[in-house]
Amino acid sequence: MDLQYPESAFSGLGSADFSADQIGALRKTGAHKRWRRGDVLLCEGGAPDCVIMIEEGQIKATVHASNGYTSLLAVRGPGELVGEMACLDGRPRSATVTASTAGLGTVISADRFLALLQGNAGLAMAVLRSVGARLRHSDTHRAGNGAHTARTRIASVLADLAHRYGVPALDAGPRARRVQVTQQDLAGASGTSRESVVRALKELERAGLVSRNRGVLLVQNPTRLNGWPSG
Structure with missing residues (x-):
């Protein structure tokens, strides 16, 4: 068929x-x-x-x-x-x-x-x-990976995933995108540990850049993640 x-x-x-x-x-x-x-x-x-x-x-x-x-x-x-x-x-x-x-x-x-x-x-x-x-x-x-800290690498990977494969979340803002990715996958993609990912996500949440809900990450503005935290 x-x-x-x-x-x-x-x-x-x-x-x-x-x-x-x-x-x-x-x-x-x-x-x-x-x-x-x-x-x-x-x-x-x-x-x-x-x-x-x-x-x-x-x-x-x-x-x-x-x-x-x-x-x-x-x-x-x-x-x-x-x-x-x-x-x-x-x-x-x-x-x-x-x-x-x-x-x-x-x-x-x-x-x-x-x-x-x-x-x-x-x-x-x-x-x-x-x-x-x-x-x-x-x-x-x-x-x-060789030039940036673990936190910056995690934010960069998340920004890339949001830009390339994120689903628009217009209910959360004009640039917001939902990304389905596990903490372990973020660790593997950024060359760091799951513990580092957990800490980085908590900081991103406090900064109002990311929110989490049952395995889905809501990125408010992917562009703002590039260069974080210094950017």
Whole structure:
């Protein structure tokens, strides 16, 4: 049965990566799939057997260290691909991809994905541009980890998530956005401890920049988080 895609699909940052025709080509090449929050979609070390185009919902990519620490590498939303880098170089997957929310996507086998890129130069370039943008973002993030305090890194990660994947909360203000992220994920993304995240969130609440409610963070103005607390 064909799935009807929601009108809100591709409303996030990733939607700028591909044209409507390219999105259509990806959809036709793959199979539609729904998932529940907490479902593991791809496993670290697994075979590069498919690519997933997110249509609805949010996922996270994590890496587990031998000492038990979990690093959050990325969050992805509608209009973005996951698993494409392993398919491009044929190496085992470098991260585990887990659904942060219930979602919908298109799963494309590696063989069909590579064949599609070989026959569609425009799509191949769009994928390369997307990968390049992610690498630049990752480099900037790593540079910030070495240059800033834990509190500033936490605020910066939260601001980035709010800008890229936050849901507008007009009832709380014209720039307010709701972000669904756990304290552990914030710690993993900012290279710090959960205890540091707890302390930073308390300070942000006292400053009137953030409020918490059952796993959802309300960011009053993401721009004001950049450079906090000095900014």
